[in-house]
Amino acid sequence: MMEAEPPFSGAASRITPLAFPKGMKKMCELCQRIAHVQCTKCRVTFYCDAEHQRADWVGIHQRICQFLIPIRNPALVCCPETQFKKAELIEICRLVAQSKLSEGKHQEALPAAQFCLSCSIDVHGPRTVQLVPAYLLLAEANMGLSNLVLVSDLLSQAQWYVLKNPDCGLAVHQQLHRSLGRLHAATGNLEASLHDFATDIYYASEEFGLDSTVTCGGYFLMAGVFAKQGKMPIARSLYSQVAHMWHTRLTKLVEDHIQNVDHPDELLDSTYDKAQRVEVDVMLRTVLETDQKDSSQIALVAHCLAMLWFLGGEYVKALGFGSTALQASQLIPNHDLTEPIRGLLQLVHSVHTDPHPGSV
Numbered sequence: 001m002m003e004a005e006p007p008f009s010g011a012a013s014r015i016t017p018l019a020f021p022k023g024m025k026k027m028c029e030l031c032q033r034i035a036h037v038q039c040t041k042c043r044v045t046f047y048c049d050a051e052h053q054r055a056d057w058v059g060i061h062q063r064i065c066q067f068l069i070p071i072r073n074p075a076l077v078c079c080p081e082t083q084f085k086k087a088e089l090i091e092i093c094r095l096v097a098q099s100k101l102s103e104g105k106h107q108e109a110l111p112a113a114q115f116c117l118s119c120s121i122d123v124h125g126p127r128t129v130q131l132v133p134a135y136l137l138l139a140e141a142n143m144g145l146s147n148l149v150l151v152s153d154l155l156s157q158a159q160w161y162v163l164k165n166p167d168c169g170l171a172v173h174q175q176l177h178r179s180l181g182r183l184h185a186a187t188g189n190l191e192a193s194l195h196d197f198a199t200d201i202y203y204a205s206e207e208f209g210l211d212s213t214v215t216c217g218g219y220f221l222m223a224g225v226f227a228k229q230g231k232m233p234i235a236r237s238l239y240s241q242v243a244h245m246w247h248t249r250l251t252k253l254v255e256d257h258i259q260n261v262d263h264p265d266e267l268l269d270s271t272y273d274k275a276q277r278v279e280v281d282v283m284l285r286t287v288l289e290t291d292q293k294d295s296s297q298i299a300l301v302a303h304c305l306a307m308l309w310f311l312g313g314e315y316v317k318a319l320g321f322g323s324t325a326l327q328a329s330q331l332i333p334n335h336d337l338t339e340p341i342r343g344l345l346q347l348v349h350s351v352h353t354d355p356h357p358g359s360v
Helices: 050-071 080-102 106-124 129-144 148-164 170-186 190-208 213-228 232-259 264-269 274-290 295-311 315-329 338-351
Strands: none
Touching (some): 080 274, 106 129, 129 148, 129 170, 315 338
């Protein structure tokens, strides 16, 4: 489905300054320069030019345009209901930013992350630990755009808020150290990166459990650092742990899917959306490509990918990875995954009508 076009105040080629009363200049939603363009739907959002309007529309504004009308009404600014609506907007922006980041759309994630931060400041105040999630979203978006100096500033700010609030939740500590680990890895400070990822894993295991997918993500990132250091035996060991953790998780999800076959949408909606599946796919493909000579590892990871895309309803991908998994398992006599892989392939074939599935 094509995205709707942003509601311009006039033709982009004929942008003229908006007429504001003296002392009442409006500022661009994205860059805080003087605005020349107005959203004609909500009429309470302004931009310096058409390019920034388009960027904000694609990033977040089309999702929240009408929600902004009451919260930007001067007569309702201090109303408790307005604060509640702002809290709802924070959550919407957080979810949109996370989804776009999972898909690798870092530029599109920026407007949602920026609005999440500004709204968080309005609700919680300018110097509170509740701002940390928004700072981390902004940092991750800028990390993907290689704006590492800005990332360092954002994470320093977030770290300061956490240090000033020692009672903040374990999840906040975990997210902060994961972001710091990524920054240090990107700047080549690999020892600091390993320290932050180890701390990330500690907090993740305390908050979510040793076998959680959040903890698994920490192991995956740490493995990547060891690979950069050329310590491949350690990297392969961690990648193997990641593969086994995901195999356990996905096997359980497939079993639940089969048991809830009358309500598959409910199950899938409660597990992974498309953006999350893409993120897991990237992780597992990295593990798969690390050691192409280990048939047992190939069978395990390809089976994971087949289950992942079966759950996502992408049966061509599931069949492709399932076939790879079966071929690898058959190279090892009496491999314990051969029959489960065959069972999955039969299950996929039973719901897939294309007799000539393409390759992955």
